[in-house]
Amino acid sequence: MNGFGTEAIQAIVHYAQPYEARWSSEAFSKTSNIRLLKIRNACRLSHGLDCLPYALRVLDWLGCPLKTLPLTDQLDVVDINLSWSKIEQLWHGAKVKSLVPDGFCGLSLLRDLDLSGNNFVNLPSDISKHSTLEYLCLNSCKKLQSLPELPLSIKRVDASNCASLVTCKFHPSSKCSIIASPVQWHLPRERKSLLKGICFPRTRFDMVITGNEIPSWFAPQKSSSFAEIPFPHPSPPTEWLGFALCFLLVADRPLRYYHTGITCYTAKQTSANEIMVPDKDDWRAETHVISRKVPDMEPKLPHLYILFLSIGEYLERMHTDTSIGFGLRTNSRGSPLRIVQAGCRVLDDVAKCLKASI
Known part of the structure; x- marks a missing residue:
């Protein structure tokens, strides 16, 4: 992919064997209507990636080789699967270092987030602002030590085989409680x-x-x-x-x-x-x-x-x-x-x- 894509493309599904992809860093700049991006290989991107399609709704990239992804506040992604990837942060830029921006103006429709098999030590505390997130999967994140306060919308969490996770101090009254958010669900309104x-x-x-x-x-x-x-x-x-x-x-x-x-x-x-x-x-x-x-x-x-x-x-x-x-x-x-x-x-x-x- 060299940046000369077409806006007629709405889905890309790639199952090739591991290889080095010679994609331009702006490979998706001319494919703004892609709604589904599914990649199933350990491809290497020597030029990185500067942008993702604005219409993207499902990002399913098993084993993503990049350390950061250009998720901008214009994206309305609903489902993200970055399991067994090398991701260290989902947002890149001079001041943004967490999974969601401080002002929380991006990824406003995200419902499912799968970060299994990654090397996070902690998740950012501002994930609690993610008002549409319902499912969070952190299986086999071996270095994960704690869970932050969860968003009000959360319905299910999987964090199996996380050997470093500390649970003995969890308490419902603490800000980092595993059930603090669901307990307070809808309280202001009711x-x-x-x-x-x-x-x-x-x-x-x-x-x-x-x-x-x-x-x-x-x-x-x-x-x-x-x-x-x-x-x-x-x-x-x-x-x-x-x-x-x-x-x-x-x-x-x-x-x-x-x-x-x-x-x-x-x-x-x-x-x-x-x-x-x-x-x-x-x-x-x-x-x-x-x-x-x-x-x-x-x-x-x-x-x-x-x-x-x-x-x-x-x-x-x-x-x-x-x-x-x-x-x-x-x-x-x-x-x-x-x-x-x-x-x-x-x-x-x-x-x-x-x-x-x-």
């Missing part, structure tokens, strides 16, 4: 209703991250795959935001061959005289809560599955039941994934969140 106990935010958020132990602010449970929260809790229900569940997972063998998934249910613990379910859980499932695929995990490397559920989904049960239970199961028979430990926590810091949002 502040008055929350105070009256009439309306609660309806959100879900889950993540699979590398971690050796369940953080201390989760209440430990006797069962390895079941967590129970009694009613009433010391905090008034009108101050509850929801439930945070945490399960410690360990894979005895690589999961990539098993297509392993997990499912969370509302559940009841079985009594001593009841027949146990076939998979030997000490609880029986009631209603389906959420299912998701589990990313590949290095054998014997512990991981945490953390799930936040809004209180708004379970208000009726608070008036009829003395407690609520949640159970987690694997979906694949013969899967080497084990559920080792469970913890739970009522999120009841409404006043703190409201104060922070005013």
Whole structure:
């Protein structure tokens, strides 16, 4: 590609074997209507790259050889996959050094961001301003040490096989909390209703991250795959935001061959005289809560599955039941994934969140 492209091109998909691409640094300057750019090789770009098509919506470049990409504030990219790349920053210029600019005027439509296999130590704190981001994938980022506050829109995070990630200090009241943002989701708009106990935010958020132990602010449970929260809790229900569940997972063998998934249910613990379910859980499932695929995990490397559920989904049960239970199961028979430990926590810091949002 030498800069003499055509505006009729809307997609480029390249699957050639590794080679040195003799592209001009302005290769995309005349192809402004490209919406899909998918490259699947370890090509080397000796001249770098100065621009990307303004119409670009999907950037899928596995093993990108560049250390920086010219993502400008005119781009409306929805899906970025830069897994197993050499990217050190996504924005280049004299003053911009982070994934999103300080004023956050660029990448305003980005929904999915996959940075698996890269060498980041930390993500920039201003990623929390990314108001449309729903999925963040950081699998096998071996040097990643911490996660920043997440954007309000986030629904799912995968950070498996991140051996340097520190999780033991995570706490819902800290600014770097893994669930700080979802807890505060929609609070400014619903502040008055929350105070009256009439309306609660309806959100879900889950993540699979590398971690050796369940953080201390989760209440430990006797069962390895079941967590129970009694009613009433010391905090008034009108101050509850929801439930945070945490399960410690360990894979005895690589999961990539098993297509392993997990499912969370509302559940009841079985009594001593009841027949146990076939998979030997000490609880029986009631209603389906959420299912998701589990990313590949290095054998014997512990991981945490953390799930936040809004209180708004379970208000009726608070008036009829003395407690609520949640159970987690694997979906694949013969899967080497084990559920080792469970913890739970009522999120009841409404006043703190409201104060922070005013």
